[in-house]
Amino acid sequence: MGTVSPRHFVLFPFMSQGHTIPILHLARLLHRRLLSVTVLTTPANSPSIRSSLLDTTISVVDLPFPVNIPGVPPGIESTDKLPSISFFVPFVTATKLIQPHFEQIIESLPTVHCIISDGFLGWTQQSADKLGIPRVLFYGMSNYAMTLSSIMLREKPHAMVSSVDEVFSVPGLPWVNLTTNDFEPPFSELEPKGAHFDFVAETGAAAFKSHGMLVNSFYELEPRFNDYWNQKIGPRAWCVGPLCLAEPPRIQTLQKPTWVQWLDEKSAQGKSVLYVAFGSQAEMAPEQLHEIAMGLERSEVAFLWVLRSKVLDKHEFVKGFEERLKKRALIVKEWVDQRELLAHQSVKGFMSHCGWNSVMESVCASVPILAFPLMAEQHLNARMVVDELGIGLRILAGNGSVRGFVESKDVERMIRELMESGEKGKEVRKKVKEVGEAARAAMRDGGPSSRTLDLFIDEVCNRK
Numbered sequence: 001m002g003t004v005s006p007r008h009f010v011l012f013p014f015m016s017q018g019h020t021i022p023i024l025h026l027a028r029l030l031h032r033r034l035l036s037v038t039v040l041t042t043p044a045n046s047p048s049i050r051s052s053l054l055d056t057t058i059s060v061v062d063l064p065f066p067v068n069i070p071g072v073p074p075g076i077e078s079t080d081k082l083p084s085i086s087f088f089v090p091f092v093t094a095t096k097l098i099q100p101h102f103e104q105i106i107e108s109l110p111t112v113h114c115i116i117s118d119g120f121l122g123w124t125q126q127s128a129d130k131l132g133i134p135r136v137l138f139y140g141m142s143n144y145a146m147t148l149s150s151i152m153l154r155e156k157p158h159a160m161v162s163s164v165d166e167v168f169s170v171p172g173l174p175w176v177n178l179t180t181n182d183f184e185p186p187f188s189e190l191e192p193k194g195a196h197f198d199f200v201a202e203t204g205a206a207a208f209k210s211h212g213m214l215v216n217s218f219y220e221l222e223p224r225f226n227d228y229w230n231q232k233i234g235p236r237a238w239c240v241g242p243l244c245l246a247e248p249p250r251i252q253t254l255q256k257p258t259w260v261q262w263l264d265e266k267s268a269q270g271k272s273v274l275y276v277a278f279g280s281q282a283e284m285a286p287e288q289l290h291e292i293a294m295g296l297e298r299s300e301v302a303f304l305w306v307l308r309s310k311v312l313d314k315h316e317f318v319k320g321f322e323e324r325l326k327k328r329a330l331i332v333k334e335w336v337d338q339r340e341l342l343a344h345q346s347v348k349g350f351m352s353h354c355g356w357n358s359v360m361e362s363v364c365a366s367v368p369i370l371a372f373p374l375m376a377e378q379h380l381n382a383r384m385v386v387d388e389l390g391i392g393l394r395i396l397a398g399n400g401s402v403r404g405f406v407e408s409k410d411v412e413r414m415i416r417e418l419m420e421s422g423e424k425g426k427e428v429r430k431k432v433k434e435v436g437e438a439a440r441a442a443m444r445d446g447g448p449s450s451r452t453l454d455l456f457i458d459e460v461c462n463r464k
């Protein structure tokens, strides 16, 4: 009788918070299904990954990170720490230098049944083919965003309109109305070219050779987009999320951080709090940031704003602002546990850049979103939140453009609509409760996402 080696999955997250956090949740889900799991990372990212997995027996292995990326200071191994997001392409390109080490490590590990690597790490497909191991992409976008982005590149529905703000409907998904401005280059371009497009084309081609993709979403949220993807685009996409529900948020009860104490206080005063955060990556023009601050001030609501120090250092106005609003506002500079924050009973709205993890986390906490997208596919996420799901409102520029400058009066008006429950505010609050319930049901034992993950494991381990 031969011995059966335990199923062993290797997970390789991309180097940024937004891509690493959900993959670590996935690692836990696989581990709980009695799989042996190894997470690959790089030296600077290793300590935080190791500490977040301390309560498990998941192995973490470091791969050397390339030095001397032009323009990137040594020691920076994460896109959220880049001096500017304009270094994104050189950064992802440099990750290719990890390839020989990656292959060496995989060969030295106990038999690997599946490699799950981030969609950005397209080169891992070549290694997986060489080593004869199925590779599955981890995809941190919605089915909605990945389907519509792909349609833009293939079918160019925006060739029909004469301006970037003119609305067009999407072939095959006729109820979806978009504008060119909902996309970033290269997707917004009619004849895309350049380094970023090459990167998109290369990772896309690698995806087509893969065994499929795991999507951080649940089927019931966007069935028509997952069906469209699986029937007309591919490779096969399994919805296994929301991954943020893989474990409960760590509610800190002993040594409560200041922001938790502040939220407790607001809750005791019967106040509803608007949480404001724009993610770990995005950059905002100082004038726009100032306008948002003014809108928050004028709205008279209680709010907690996570503002990174690299932003604060540049903005003198924040000092006076903080002092004036100290009774009803808290500005937080450190990393917060966003899932814990959203779960707090006093938090009744989230002004968000609509990074996909933030959207999923808000849904799971049944907190309605006030969308203020900035970059990447965040504009599409905002469309989805508002038009497709009806779980949030959006702050738009006076001229209606999704990329226009937003004035403080519009910020104020939309905050009041959401937090003081105007007609639309009430509707989205009701809807996000239902969607949150569906999200939690998807991840329960026997729920749709949980079953899909079981199915996926069986399929990938018993191929042919």
Ligand code: UDP
Binding pocket: 028, 031, 032, 033, 055, 056, 057
């Ligand atoms: N668990 C689960 N589904 C499973 C296996 C485990 O919900 O298929 C739960 C289990 O009841 C326990 C938690 O996950 O509460 C942690 O499980 P385990 O000790 O196996 O994992 P680890 O602590 O190593 O992460």
Ligand code: UDP
Binding pocket: 017, 018, 019, 021, 278, 279, 280, 281, 282, 306, 334, 335, 336, 337, 338, 339, 354, 355, 356, 357, 358, 359, 361
């Ligand atoms: N996050 C957090 N605390 C912070 C800032 C961010 O826990 O102070 C987490 C957030 O919960 C989410 C991730 O970091 O899981 C950010 O991912 P998202 O897709 O929302 O945006 P990105 O930062 O990638 O633009």
